[in-house]
Structure formats: C-alpha cells, structure tokens
Amino acid sequence: MITRRNLIGTSAVLAGAAAISGRVQAASIPEAVTTASPAMQPPLTPASGPAYQPVVTLNGWSLPWRMNGEWKEFHLVAEPVERELSPGMTAKLWGYNGQSPGPTLEFVEGDKVRIFVTNKLPEHTTVHWHGFVLPNGMDGVGGLTQPHIKPGKTFVYEFVAKRSGTFMYHPHADEMVQMAMGMMGFIVVHPRDPQERRVDRDFVFLMSSYDIDPGTSLPKVMTMTDFNLWTWNSRVFPGIDPLVVRKGDRVRIRIGNLTMTNHPIHLHGPHFEVTGTDGGWVRESARWPEVTTDVPVGGMRAIEFTAEEPGDWAIHCHKSHHTMNAMGHEVKTFIGTPQKDLTKAVRKLLPDYMPMGTEGMAEMGTMEMPMPDNTLPMMTGFGQFGPLEMGGMFSVVKVREGLARDDYKDPGPYKHPPGTVAYEVKGDIPDAMRRSDNSTKPGNVELSVVKPRTNRQGGQH
C-alpha cells in the first residue's frame, strides 16, 4: 500500500485498495461516456494534457477523459451491450461503455492515469492492462492481485503509462467467458514527443472471434476452436470500415489478437515493416520487410508503410476460413456431384430447394438466399467488378490522392487508369499442351518398386 501510494504520489484519500468510497468521492468520478453506434468516429484530438497524434479505431472510438490535477481520469463501465457485427446481424455481447470492443484509451508517455471501472455485468470482473509495466496490485488479475469487482461496484486503477506503444485491456476474471463475450479494448500510449515515430494515419483494431449459431445472437462461450465469426473490432466484412489513406501518407496499423488462434495478416500492394509488438518498438535495424505478419494469440503488432500506390488494396487474415462468415463445417462437398436432375425430386419434398456446390461455392457470393434471422451470408460483399465472396477478417486499404488530412470517408471504388485492369483474351486460344501428349517411349525410364514384405512365417518366431 505504502509503495503504491508513494509511487502514485497522491495524498488523496486512502484506505483499502478496493472500494473507492472514502478515497475518491463518488461525485468526483468522471462521467462514463457511451456510444450506441458501431460507426468509426473521427480521431479524438486531445483538448487537455500533452499533445499527441490521435489514432483512429476501426468501427470504434476513443474514450474522452478529464484532467484532475495531474491525473488523467477515465471511466470504463463493464456492461452487456448489443453490437452490430455487420448490417443484418446484431450480437448480444458484453463490452464497455456501450460497445464491444470498449473505447480505445489513449495515454501519453508519462501520464498518470486513473481509470474508474464500474461493473454493470451480472458477475464480477476485473481489468487487466495487457502489456503495461505497473504496480502488481494494479495488474487486474482477480484473486491474485486484487479482489474481484462485484456487480454494481466501482474500482479505480491508478498507474503511470511508462512507455509508449501498443496495449490492450481485458478482464482477468472468468476471462474465458468474458473474452468470448467480447470484453476487450485497445490502449495506445503516445510518445511524449509528438514528432517521435509520427505517422499520418494510425489505425487500430482488435481481433476477436465468436461462435454464434445462425438465428441466435448470444455467443457460445464454450467454443474453443470452431468459431464461425472472425471479427476486427467485433465487426465482420462487409461491416468493417475501409482504411482510407491519402497517397503518400505514412500509415501505421496496430493489430491486437484476443482470439484463440494466430492470424497471418496480409496486406496487398504496399510492403510494410513490423515496427512494434506489445513488448515495445522494434529497433529500426531489426525490422524486415513483410507483406504478411502473423499476429500471435494475445499479441500485438504495429505495421507501418508509406502509401505510394493508389488503389483498393485488400487487407485480410490469410486463414481463408477466417474470411468467411458463419458456415457449416460439416457440410459435405458436392463438387463433381451433378444434382440438377435430382432437383425436381427434391423440390417435391422441399419446394424452395436449389442445388448448390456442384461447381464449387463461388455461386454463394452471388446468390441472395433467404437465411435464418440475424445471420450473415457466408460469402458476401460486392465490388465494382462483382461479388467479393468474403466475410469476416477482411477490409480494404483505400489509397487515394488528394484527401484532406483528417478525411477518413469511404472514397468509393478505385478508378483504375485505362489499361491497368486484367482483361479477357479474345480470339483463338490454343489448347493447353499436356506432358502426357508427348509420346513417351516406354522403357525410357523404368522404375520397379518392390514393396517390402515381412516374412510372416519367419517373423513370428
């Protein structure tokens, strides 16, 4: 206790580590700002405290704070929320301040931060400040470093943001359930010097996964691997905003992974370098060029690139099942199984039946089939040339010339300069020549394979 008080250096009200009553007057708790919209909000330019270059949270927002002396005070409310995963589907999750993930917390290196956490969940919770070096009693591991925050209670965490970098917050109490329910948020600590590692656009998103049966809205928290919704900031394509970038901008994308598997994030077009992990910034000499970076479970990656090439550049997880939406993993494969002639018989029993999958599943991208309520199509989204056949962890980095500095508005599809789009070859196309078409002379190469046999009679004894 004494150590902590010394560290914090505050004479303000003391007593037990748990309840704030008696230490901070209830009236002095800052207002908990909430939002009901999953839309991406403009970067929150700091109005008090040290200046920094704010980040943009994909389909999210940053939490306003207030200065209380030298303390930056935030108020997080853990509560059940309804999050639109994509137009047409809303999930009943747990989150913070009206949304899952919770609002991004932005600190500046050296800030003294005081974070009030009010628990409006039906069960106890805590908040763990993932990646922070802080007093052990502020680490938020229920039972180990602090008492749990019971429903209806408000706890306060106080620590100094010692180093700049990329962090997360999430519960460390019944965490399997609470993280499967969407409780998480992003923390960015900006350098004290706004010019240090300065970029023009700084995007952040957290990766989380959910298992929500079609027609339901509550995640199945017992699922360990077979999730069916792979999300960025609890959104799935086509519900994920594009990452809009002005040509020539220096761009940083910070990615956190709170799913139960790794995600190789692949960016088309510009090459990037991994400049940061949850352990800190990567020394310049140690960076290497990449087009895909594997974000480990519970890990963070900051990647940076300069947007030189205009266009619509896809960014996605390279596990192709993660760029689908809810799908039945037990569905049999019908490729090469003609079904059309059986359709009539099936329709006698199932009038709305139409055969699928005989030629693959691409038709799913074009079909508008009626589906259960509150369900997203498995492959979806349309671009200027047709169906994208995507869902889940997929978005587009839209590099455009002449955008305003804080303009994150979707500029629409890229207008390709003439002659720069793949095109169909017309006219006579010769048949592909196959190796087997060359008359091979028998006997040229002869291999005789002798299958080794065990001598049963001899081998037995």
Next chain:
Amino acid sequence: MSAPTCVRATVFRRWSTLWRHKTQLLSFSALLLLPACASFSPDGGMSVTTDIAARHLRKDVVAIRNDEDADAARVKVDDLLKRTLNADTAVQIALFNNRGLQAAYNELGIAEAQRVQQSLPPNPSISISRLSGAAEIEIERKIAANILALLTLPARAEIATERFHRAQLAAALETLRVASDARKAFYRAVAARQAVGLLEQSSEASSTTAELAKRMTASGAMNKLDQSRQQLLHTELTTELARARQRATSERERLVRALGLSGKDLAFKLPSRLPSLPNRPPAMKTVEEEALNSRVDLKIARSELDSLAKSYGLTKTTRFVNVLESGYLDKRVEERATGEHKHQSGFELTLQVPLFDFGEARAREAEQTYMQAVNRLAQKAVNARSEAREAYRNYRTSYDVAARYQRDVLPLRNMISEELMLRYGAMQIDVFALLTEARQRIAANANAVDALRDFWLASADLQAAVIGGAGAPSDSPSSTTAMAGDGEPAGH
C-alpha cells in the same frame, strides 16, 4: 293398433256366446271372422329402422323385397359410386347394398309373418266318423276348437307383436352396426391410402439421398461406409412402402366387404385424405343419459322383458289348465232297416286334469326367465353407461391427440423445415440434412394421419356406444409407420 284389440273383442264375443249355448252357428261364424283383423304391415315392419336411420344416421334404408326395390337401390348406389366416396356416402351405399343387412331385414319379415300367424285363432278341427253296424249307420260330425288357444289368443298375439317389435329393433341395430362398420372401414381405408402417399414421398426422399450418395462416392466426397448406410435406408423405406401398400389393399377390401361391392363397382374412388379435424369436439355432457335413452340394444332388452313379463303372467294364469278343448258335435244315426234318420247335436268339452303336472315347474321356469331378463337388462344398462363414458373419453383423448398433431406438431415440423431450409441457404447444412428432416416431417405427418384416423374411428365408436350398433370396439393399434428418421444432427 287395431289388430290385437280387434282380436280380443271378437274372442270375447265368441267366449260369451259359447258359454251361453245360444247360437252356436253364430259362434262358428265368428271364428271365421277372425283372420280379417291381423294383417301384414305395408312397410314390412321397416318403420323403426327407417326412423332410427333417419334420425341418427340421416340415411335412407330399404328392405329389398322385389325387383323394383332392387332396381331403385341399384340406381342410387350407382349414383353414389360415381362420385368420390366420403364417410356418409360410404354408409349410404352399405345401407343400400350390404346383403348381410338385407338378410337381417328378411329376419324382420319372418318375425312379422310369425306375428300374423300368432294373431290368428287356432284352426278349428272338423272330424267326421262313420260307424256302420249291422243295424244302423252312425255318422258323427264334430267341429272342435282349442279353447285355450282361443283364450290365450290376445296374449299370444301381443307377445308375437312384441317379438316383432324386437325384430324391428334388431334390424335397426344391425343397420346401425353395418353403418358403423362401413364408416370405420372407410376411415381405415382412406388413412391407409394416405399413409402410402406419405411413404411414397419418404421413399422418394431416400431414393434421392441414395442417388446423391452414389454420385458423391463417384466424385470422391463420400466413402463406401456412408454410401452403404444411405443405400440401406432407402431399401428399408422401400420395404416399408411395400408393406403400407399391402395394408392399404387390405383396408380397401374390408371396405369393399362392408359396402357389399363387387364387379365393376370395385373401381370406386376414395379421397386422398381423411376429413379434417372439427374445430372443436362437440361437447357431450349427457352422454350416459343419451346412451340409456337411445341405445337400441337396451330398447330390445326392455322389449324382451315386457314380453317375458306377459308370458310369465300368462303362464301363471294357465298353469292348471293345460288343454281345454270344446267342440260342436252333430250326430246322425241312420237305421239301416228303416232308413230312418235320427239326428242329435250338442257340444263337447275336454279338459285335461292336471293330476300330476300342476304347472309349478313351468311357472318357476317362467319366473326365472323373467328375472334373468331383468338382471340382464340391469347389467346391460350398467354396461351401456360405462361403454358410453369410455367411448366418450376415448373420443376426447383421440381428439386432443389429433389436435395436437394438427395444431402443434405439424406446424412445428413445418417451421423446422423452413428454418433448416434457411440454414441450407446460409450454407450451414447440406442437402442430406434437409432430406433427413423431410423424412422426419413425413413421419410426423404419418403419425398425424394415424391420430386423425383414430379420432374418426373413436367418433364412430362413440356414436355406436350412444345409439347402439357397436361392433367390437375399434382396435386402434396406431400402427405408426416406423420411419427411419435417425435424426442425424444437422451440420451446425
């Protein structure tokens, strides 16, 4: 009404005349007057049956007595057979056409003949004896009538009438039974046919799955094991279908027998489905009372009791008198030598003296027979009430079960099918899951048909329990078409 009264009046007249020795001729002629009173009824006693059929069945009945009747019935049956049958037309056809029923009506004819017979006074016996001796020839003429038979004529006529009445009720009962049988056979036949239709759909589904499985084995997407399972399922369903077809044929033949059809009539058309469930079951609060009032078999038992009572009373009054004969005698004696006639006349009364048989045994027998009938009637009444209660409860239960299928199970099954179709659209499940579900839906439909059939059978049984005409209570085995719906869980 008039026949028995008429007989009685005449006999009384005769009785007094006889004993007053007044005009013997008159009494003799009175004997000859008697037959004019009892006669055959114009409808052959069918009025009761017609009445009951009209009131409870709302159907016509006809006793076919001649070619014209037969032709008329034939025309009506032909007309009814032209259309798709329903339960009512099936009953009507049976009533016109069932030969067993006609046999029961013949029975009625026989009873009527006996009634007429019993209402006739005994034929007088006429005897002539001629004795010729050496001296004279004696001719004795005698007209004798069994007085006891005459004395008991009113009672006997009444008993015969009662018996006739009973025969009428029996014919009515048989009519109700034939109607009930026809109705039940109709429901069974339609239900069996409907089950075949459902199984045909089911086997179509399994044939599709089997074919898909075969193709998927060819494409490399399915192994031999799974393919064999799909194939086996189809084979089993096909077998089930063959059995169902056999059942449908049997039920149709039962209906054919109930309707008494043959030849070209066999081409009659059945509806493809059972009539739908009534919106609400007619409430029947007074089912027991109704049964006690309406049951034809109870009426028969009561009538039996009445006639036994009469015959019991009769036996008591006649226990000492067994044979009593009186006769008019006329004797003519002719002298052979002189040719002279001597004429004597008078009457004769013979009485058997009940020296050994005082009629006690017969009286006891009659008494016990009477009491037997009393007890039988009481037991019948107890049974009737119980049967009515049971039938009503069975009817209500089968209504509730059928309603649950119609209002809950089938809509839910449809909902499940629709939801699965949506999941298919969302690529959550594949066509195999859809077809499995289709089979389960069909099985539920088959169960619903069984439940509906049981309801209609129960309603026929209820009618039988309340009005009479119950055959064996319908065994509703609920032969739930065992369908292979090995609910393979749909892909998630």
